[in-house]
Structures are given as C-alpha cells and as structure tokens.
Amino acid sequence: GIILSNLPMKRRFWSAHAHDESGRWELEVLGTWRRLGSRFADYEDGKYMDTFRVDKATFNQLYAMFGQRLEKTDTDKRPSIPGKKRLAIFLEWMAPSPTMQQLGVEYHIGTSTVHAIV
Numbered sequence: 001g002i003i004l005s006n007l008p009m010k011r012r013f014w015s016a017h018a019h020d021e022s023g024r025w026e027l028e029v030l031g032t033w034r035r036l037g038s039r040f041a042d043y044e045d046g047k048y049m050d051t052f053r054v055d056k057a058t059f060n061q062l063y064a065m066f067g068q069r070l071e072k073t074d075t076d077k078r079p080s081i082p083g084k085k086r087l088a089i090f091l092e093w094m095a096p097s098p099t100m101q102q103l104g105v106e107y108h109i110g111t112s113t114v115h116a117i118v
Contacts, residue, residue: 023106023107024107025107033048051088051092051095052091052095059087059088059091062087062091063083067087070084070087081113089117100114100115
C-alpha cells in the first residue's frame with residue numbers, strides 16, 4: 001500500500017475574514033449609530049432594539065454581568081475580539097434572522113469564530 005504519512009499535507013490558514021476595523025461593530029455600532037444617537041435621542045436605542053432585541057442600557061447591563069467571561073487575551077498572532085462585540089454577535093445570532101456565515105461576513109470574522117462565540 002501507499003504510505004500516506006509521506007505525502008505532502010496541504011496547510012490551512014486563518015479565515016479569509018481577518019479581524020479588522022471594517023465590520024458591522026466598528027462601522028455601524030461604534031460609528032454611525034453612536035454619531036446619530038448623539039444628535040437624535042432615540043436613534044441608537046432603536047438600532048440596538050432592532051438588531052440585538054435589547055435597548056442599549058440592557059446591552060450594557062448584560063455586558064456588566066457577563067463581560068469578564070466574554071473578554072479574551074490578545075495573542076502575538078492577532079488581537080482578541082472585544083467582549084462587547086462578542087456579546088453583539090451572540091445577541092444577533094439569538095434573533096431569528098442571520099446564519100453564522102452571515103454573521104461572520106457582517107462582523108468580518110470567520111464562521112468558526114462565530115461558532116466559538118455562540
């Protein structure tokens with residue numbers, strides 16, 4: 001028979017969606033929502049409710065309760081995903097609409113990372 005251990009192995013690399021600053025959390029939640037929320041009183045709470053099914057105060061309360069468990073340590077290879085972003089991914093996944101693949105694309109992270117968070 002053929003000895004399989006001598007065959008060259010194809011290496012796998014990190015996901016195509018590198019953790020960067022161009023996903024939904026960075027652009028929409030920390031950018032547009034916050035900016036428009038400072039000008040229009042109910043805008044930001046409405047977006048939190050539409051997307052995460054909780055208002056901003058409840059989101060922050062959940063983070064205060066579970067933030068320690070959600071935070072991860074940065075490594076030499078890459079920075080960790082912030083705890084509030086992890087909470088946002090989980091809450092959005094709990095809502096009836098997106099798949100894990102869609103969340104990965106929206107937040108610029110790999111599907112396997114979404115699986116690990118959820």
